[in-house]
Amino acid sequence: MQAPVTPAGSVSTGETPLQRPPVAISSPPSAATTTRRRLLVSAGGLLLAAAAGNNNAASRGAAAAAVDLGYDPVTEAERAASAAVSQRVGEAVRLLEAGRELQARGEFAGALASFTAVVSGYKELALSEYARVGRALVLYEIGDRDESITEMEDVSVALKGYPEIHAALAAALYADKHAPLLAEFQFNIATLLDPHYSDLAYVRDTKHWPPSLVASLKNFITLT
Template identity: 70%
Template sequence: MQPPVTPASSAAGAPPPPPPPTTTCSTSCRFVLPPTRRHLLASSASSLLLAAAAAAAPRAASSKDDDAVTSYDPVTAAERAASASVSRRVGEAVRLLDLGRDLQARGEFPAALASFTAVATEYGDLSLSGYARVGRALVLYEVGDRDDAIAEMEDASVALRGYPEIHAALAAALYADKHAALLAENQFAIATLLDPHYTDLAYVRDTKHWPPSLVDSLRHFITLS
């Protein structure tokens, strides 16, 4: 008689593995992450918050800087008021200068003299007053003392050296009234070197609107009569 066959596991002496436990979960069961997973998620959230705060800080600082640049005004109220005052003075001087030239062109020489004189005396600190002195000298030659007119021309020729009109006018006056031919030639050479038009009597009469007496003096100089 043969002995009964014994299973291998039994022969090895190891008991069979227990069956998996049966887990029952009611509605109160919750899914719980392992501690390591919870730590990783918390760290990621903190990193995102820190990154967002770091990105927002430069934008806020830039916005503040933009507001500061926009609101900053380097010109003070006193400087702005002074600039407005100068602008008004320049505008009034230009108006009187243009008025004097218009009156001179129409042959209203006394009124033109008054306008030029106002610019020269009331706005003498402005550079354009030199051109008013030129107009004043030319008109003064027609209606006033010619000696005063020539003195005014000489002063203006120094202050505005290189301005051809005053040199041409001084040449005509020096030749006709002072009989200073050499000085007249020197002045006229400067004038015609800068602007050859002053050899043309029609130009000084119709374009520059010189007074008749000064045109006549220039004619005498050009023709050496």
């Protein structure tokens, strides 16, 4: 006779069976909780904005304090150098204007001295090239015409497109160098830029050219 079979589920092993922990089912947040969270977020944003505003105010305050203290980004050395340059420019302009006034009055020796002073003493300034124009015109009247023409040729390169020097060079090349083609080339440049240079009255009464240069321009225009 067989012994009765005990069901597997009823066999005791002496161990406590494992139990699954209970699953917590979260309930949706209440309206009060949601409102509280929104208030916290808003408060945090306000705090950040306030901090940024304080930083900006501090920066503006520092800038205002710097102005009140007389802060100047330009150093004393830079200011002194600028003043020295301004002084030299003013001196050169006065000499240049004096030369032109003397030229207009027919005082060519004095005009030559003023123009030469600018050319020799203020070479670093661009306006010295305009003094060279005046010097070349006056030299044509009372100095060496070859030196005058050489000066005109140099300045016509340095101030290319300055009509007065091209017109003066045209007159001198035609009358003194007997180079009509070169003279025509220079005169075309001058009159394209300023047609007034084909008018003898303009160069005589407005530009105050010396009489000898006016005569040379007349010879060129009339081909005599």
